[in-house]
Amino acid sequence: EDQVTQSPEALRLQEGESSSLNCSYTVSGLRGLFWYRQDPGKGPEFLFTLYSAGEEKEKERLKATLTKKESFLHITAPKPEDSATYLCAVHPTGGFKTIFGAGTRLFVKA
Amino acid sequence: GAVVSQHPSRVICKSGTSVKIECRSLDFQATTMFWYRQFPKQSLMLMATSNEGSKATYEQGVEKDKFLINHASLTLSTLTVTSAHPEDSSFYICSARGTRATDTQYFGPGTRLTVL
Numbered sequence: 275e276d277q278v279t280q281s282p283e284a285l286r287l288q289e290g291e292s293s294s295l296n297c298s299y300t301v302s303g304l305r306g307l308f309w310y311r312q313d314p315g316k317g318p319e320f321l322f323t324l325y326s327a328g329e330e331k332e333k334e335r336l337k338a339t340l341t342k343k344e345s346f347l348h349i350t351a352p353k354p355e356d357s358a359t360y361l362c363a364v365h366p367t368g369g370f371k372t373i374f375g376a377g378t379r380l381f382v383k384a
Numbered sequence: 385g386a387v388v389s390q391h392p393s394r395v396i397c398k399s400g401t402s403v404k405i406e407c408r409s410l411d412f413q414a415t416t417m418f419w420y421r422q423f424p425k426q427s428l429m430l431m432a433t434s435n436e437g438s439k440a441t442y443e444q445g446v447e448k449d450k451f452l453i454n455h456a457s458l459t460l461s462t463l464t465v466t467s468a469h470p471e472d473s474s475f476y477i478c479s480a481r482g483t484r485a486t487d488t489q490y491f492g493p494g495t496r497l498t499v500l
Contacts, residue, residue, distance in 0.1 A: 277481050310491070316495045317388075317477045317479075320492045370433050371418075371433060372489050
């Protein structure tokens with residue numbers, strides 16, 4: 275069964291304290307892996323799409339990497355405005371649906 | 385990035401009435417649109433998937449007659465909550481994906497429905 279697991283469920287960081295969020299996935303084949311950011315009361319905001327193992331993408335303080343079994347979202351020197359829920363999702367081959375993880379709630383304290 | 389709009393952003397209605405939520409892809413053609421429901425501090429729950437011109441595919445446990453989905457064009461999908469009850473109060477979010485299977489899924493800003 276296709277599955278996406280994110281860890282940790284919640285992460286509390288001090289401003290400037292770099293860390294990583296994990297997304298482990300089990301799919302028969304991968305069309306794409308996506309990272310989103312969601313603020314309370316808003317729809318998810320697209321961050322990155324990764325298609326193959328070894329691929330990396332960066333945007334400001336965020337960097338996403340992909341292996342055959344997991345993806346990491348690295349946050350370098352986070353700021354309080356980076357506080358949000360980060361969602362990982364995979365689109366398996368052979369289907370319409372995208373499978374979402376439960377998310378990691380990130381809190382960055384000034 | 386691609387833009388998906390939702391209207392209304394917030395709606396309050398009386399129990400027993402119907403509410404329609406619109407989802408539009410503003411700058412791309414969306415072959416597939418998705419409707420999600422989200423409860424406080426929980427992840428997205430997929431309700432249904434719709435392809436333009438076809439009937440929607442509902443997830444297990446989602447009532448087709450209560451949540452009517454129409455995907456009339458490549459830029460518009462609507463969700464109608466019929467005979468709404470307080471338990472239907474929730475945050476509803478739509479998303480749209482382009483014409484290629486590898487296209488990214490973009491989300492609307494969500495609609496907060498409160499049924500009194």
